[in-house]
Amino acid sequence: MGDFLSQFGELFATYDVPGAFWVNIQLTFWAAIFSLVLGTVLALMRISPIASLQWAGTSYVNILRNTPLTVIMTFLFLAVWTQLQITLSDDFAQNFFRFGVIGLTVYHAAFVCEAIRSGVNTVPLGQAEAARAIGLSFLPAARLIILPQAFRGAIAPLGNTLIALLKNSTVVVAVSVSTEASTLMREMIESNANFIYAIFILFALGFAVLVIPVGLLTTYLSNRLAVRR
Amino acid sequence: MDHGAATTTTDPAATSAPLGPPLVELKDVNKHFGELHVLKDIDLTVRKGEVLVVVGPSGSGKSTLCRAINRLETIDSGEIRIDGVPLPEEGKALAKLRADVGMVFQAFNLFAHKTILENVTLGPVKVRRERSAAAKERALELLDRVGVKNQAGKMPAQLSGGQQQRVAIARALAMKPKVMLFDEPTSALDPEMINEVLDVMVALAKEGMTMIVVTHEMGFARKAANRVVFMADGQIVEEATPEEFFTAPKSARAKDFLSKILSH
Numbered sequence A: 001m002g003d004f005l006s007q008f009g010e011l012f013a014t015y016d017v018p019g020a021f022w023v024n025i026q027l028t029f030w031a032a033i034f035s036l037v038l039g040t041v042l043a044l045m046r047i048s049p050i051a052s053l054q055w056a057g058t059s060y061v062n063i064l065r066n067t068p069l070t071v072i073m074t075f076l077f078l079a080v081w082t083q084l085q086i087t088l089s090d091d092f093a094q095n096f097f098r099f100g101v102i103g104l105t106v107y108h109a110a111f112v113c114e115a116i117r118s119g120v121n122t123v124p125l126g127q128a129e130a131a132r133a134i135g136l137s138f139l140p141a142a143r144l145i146i147l148p149q150a151f152r153g154a155i156a157p158l159g160n161t162l163i164a165l166l167k168n169s170t171v172v173v174a175v176s177v178s179t180e181a182s183t184l185m186r187e188m189i190e191s192n193a194n195f196i197y198a199i200f201i202l203f204a205l206g207f208a209v210l211v212i213p214v215g216l217l218t219t220y221l222s223n224r225l226a227v228r229r
Numbered sequence B: 001m002d003h004g005a006a007t008t009t010t011d012p013a014a015t016s017a018p019l020g021p022p023l024v025e026l027k028d029v030n031k032h033f034g035e036l037h038v039l040k041d042i043d044l045t046v047r048k049g050e051v052l053v054v055v056g057p058s059g060s061g062k063s064t065l066c067r068a069i070n071r072l073e074t075i076d077s078g079e080i081r082i083d084g085v086p087l088p089e090e091g092k093a094l095a096k097l098r099a100d101v102g103m104v105f106q107a108f109n110l111f112a113h114k115t116i117l118e119n120v121t122l123g124p125v126k127v128r129r130e131r132s133a134a135a136k137e138r139a140l141e142l143l144d145r146v147g148v149k150n151q152a153g154k155m156p157a158q159l160s161g162g163q164q165q166r167v168a169i170a171r172a173l174a175m176k177p178k179v180m181l182f183d184e185p186t187s188a189l190d191p192e193m194i195n196e197v198l199d200v201m202v203a204l205a206k207e208g209m210t211m212i213v214v215t216h217e218m219g220f221a222r223k224a225a226n227r228v229v230f231m232a233d234g235q236i237v238e239e240a241t242p243e244e245f246f247t248a249p250k251s252a253r254a255k256d257f258l259s260k261i262l263s264h
């Protein structure tokens, strides 16, 4: 134990551990916001009365959900950036970061959509009928009546998606150079092979410290905000 | 066939004002659920100020009829007009028409995440574009009228079923509807709460509201209805004044049905 502690101390002194996790947090933060927006739009398409929109939403979800994230990331970096020469920033690191956010967003939006749809299923049909009966058309009924209740019923699955997103943010670097947690871990192992257990525990703990509060918070919120019927 | 005009002269239960022009007209309406023919050649006219009670055995199509009138259910053929205007297919025009047709459901369906007051002001503000202060003032008047003003700040789940249903009536009235549809408004209620809801409905009828009410409450039909329509297997089998229907039903199906609900 004392051994590990001194090894931790040495690792922290040599490497910027919080800085590496900070990159994951930033990737997660932006991808969470954008995938929430895109996922909500997709969920609206899937519950809309218009068949072509339903079809488009369903296709998106089925395709993106079944494509490995590494494939999406590689496609963005190699095909879009390297081949098509499309860049999002003049700064090299920024460009990686932005493509990373886009990849994480398009992938997790499919899961956000399904989480929201499971929330919509917790809203009794009578709520939508009452909304239509007072003269609300689809979008206002969705915005004022269905989605506010659906989000409250979807907090737990949305929390799980956020946790997955946080962990998946490490995949971004499987194909990039910016230093986030998993690249730093690789780098540490390469030059400190004798610290392997300490390094592993350090990163496992690091992610646990980030993930556990998300789980606790979503459990608390989903009880706190549950719609009483 | 002009039922409305006939009832004005012969109906002992007819209240003060004479009935106005046709407000809800169904012509030759048919509806299927897959193989099941749930509405068969329905012809029905409800005049302004009329109170129509619809009765019939379970599965006879009463709810479907009610829901077809504000197009919560589409129909396969025939025509439905409200105040002379055919029901629009979809979109803005349909939403506008629905705002003019109040609906009260068996399960109340109050918006579960909104307060009682917000339930009543939502339609006027978001659909009718009324100023929120004016909508709030009117909502409180309506809640007062149905006897639940003191509950205005609560959430629906905190109210009893009878109170929730009275709020649902206030919510529908807030839209200033031309006609009100009630689909078994008291059948989900504990017995001791039925009368508080029926009293509100009787008062509404006396004020001249046009109402189509699916209910088996004979007391309400006797007190408030101009006419009773008996449905069986998707058809209108018999129409009469409440008195005639409950004391001397003509068809065998109606006699059978009444003997069953009376034996409860």
Ligand SMILES: Nc1ncnc2c1ncn2[C@@H]1O[C@H](COP(=O)(O)OP(=O)(O)OP(=O)(O)O)[C@@H](O)[C@H]1O
Residues within 6 Å of the ligand: B033, B036, B038, B056, B057, B058, B059, B060, B061, B062, B063, B064, B065
């Ligand atoms: N959405 C639906 N899909 C398929 N069949 C349906 C649907 N809604 C109703 N039905 C069927 O249509 C018939 C008429 O139903 P409806 O609800 O109009 O009857 P009802 O007279 O209101 O009966 P109750 O007194 O039980 O409320 C029933 O046989 C019912 O099972």
Ligand SMILES: [Mg+2]
Residues within 6 Å of the ligand: B062, B063, B064, B183, B184
């Ligand atoms: Mg019914």
